[in-house]
Amino acid sequence: MQAHYTTTYKHLSLTERQLIGRWLKEGRSRRQIARLLGRSPQTINNEVIRGQVQQMDTFRHYHSVYSSDYAQKQYGRHRKNSIKKTKLDKKLSEIIVHYIKDRVSPEVIAKVKLKGIISASTVYNWLYQGRLGLKRTDMLYPHKTKPIKPVVANPRHYGKFIDERPESISQRFAYGHWEIDTVVLTRAKNPVLLTLTERKTRLEVIRLISDKTSQAVNSELEKLSNQFDFKSITADNGSEFSRLSEALTCEVYYAHAYSSWERGTNENHNRMIRRFLPKGTRKTTANAVARIEMWMNNYPRKMFDYRSPNEMMKGG
Incomplete structure (x- = not known):
């Protein structure tokens, strides 16, 4: 030996x-x-x-x-x-599976729904270990690799770049500063979603518009300007946002090409919408979109100590 x-x-x-x-x-x-x-x-x-x-x-x-x-x-x-005894039993498993299938994140399940009796990391571990009987498709954001897009110069210049946006907007000191985007459901020429996210409270506004054109976007924004306070708006360089200054009297800022993180708040909310309307969804209705908007605005947020955007709007 x-x-x-x-x-x-x-x-x-x-x-x-x-x-x-x-x-x-x-x-x-x-x-x-x-x-x-x-x-x-x-x-x-x-x-x-x-x-x-x-x-x-x-x-x-x-x-x-x-x-x-x-x-x-x-x-x-x-x-x-x-061997450490597990807290996972049939009843707890059914509760967690119910909320995950209802598009609730493990953080909110652990902190709000289960009142902290287990941690979010425990829920994630049970998910990845297959102990909840869920498949990869049941997870909100399953890990996957994406091809890296080449960064090219952007010839479009519709207005002020985000570099000119005041630091006070970046610090989220005041209500009324929004990020905007469109969410395409299918490649066919079907209705698309116009999404706006308020930077301070994370209040979400979702509207179903006829198509991805500047005319459809501006028409809807003119209606929304009577309901919401727009002090500034930050968009990407999509052609549908080329004429925002015609519909709004507030300051308009544009992110750089291939820099979605510059509008990270809105991008994260779009991911939440995808929980209900994944890519390839052929049909949806204004009522269905309104229910998603209401769900998101009542959804507890970890950054707000698990208060919702609606509660933040009320100063809760």
């Missing part, structure tokens, strides 16, 4: 314990046994101490000796007790 020991962690087997017992009776030292088994001397020393039993000799004197059978039973008992 090897004259050195490996650092790879592996439990002693019954055969190894029997060899330890035999070699101890032959008078070998613990260090010699460690070399023969390719184990650490400390491992053998701990094993011998844990496997001690009292044995009486012919003179009725008791001596401590190593017993491989006793050591193996002790090992099995300790292994059984070392």
Whole structure:
């Protein structure tokens, strides 16, 4: 056998314990046994101490000796007790599965729905380990790789770039500063979603418009300007936003090409919408869109200590 020991962690087997017992009776030292088994001397020393039993000799004197059978039973008992008991039972599993299928994130499930009896990381672990009986498609945002788009110069210049936006807007000090985008459901010329997200409260506005044109966008914005306060609006460089200044009297800023993170608030909300209307959705209705908007505006947010955008609007 090897004259050195490996650092790879592996439990002693019954055969190894029997060899330890035999070699101890032959008078070998613990260090010699460690070399023969390719184990650490400390491992053998701990094993011998844990496997001690009292044995009486012919003179009725008791001596401590190593017993491989006793050591193996002790090992099995300790292994059984070392397994952490899980809180996951049938009832808890049904609750978590219900909310995940209802498009609720693990953070909100753990903190709000289950009142903190388990952590969000525990829910994620159960998900990834398959202990909830869910498939990859049931997860809100399953991990996947995306091809990297080449960054090219953007010839479009509809107005002020985001670099000119005041720092106070970036710091979300005041209500009324919005980010805007369109969400396409299919590649066919069908209705699309116009989405607006208020930067401070994360209030979401979703409208179903006829198509992805500047005329349809401006027509809807003119209606919304009578309901909401627009102090500024930040858009991407899509052609549908080329004439925003014609529909709104507020400042309009444009993000750089291939820089969706510059409108990260709105992009994250679009991902929430995709929970209900994934790519390829052929049909939806204004009522269905309104229900999604109401759900999002009543959805607890971790950043607001699990208050919703509607509660933030009310100063809750």
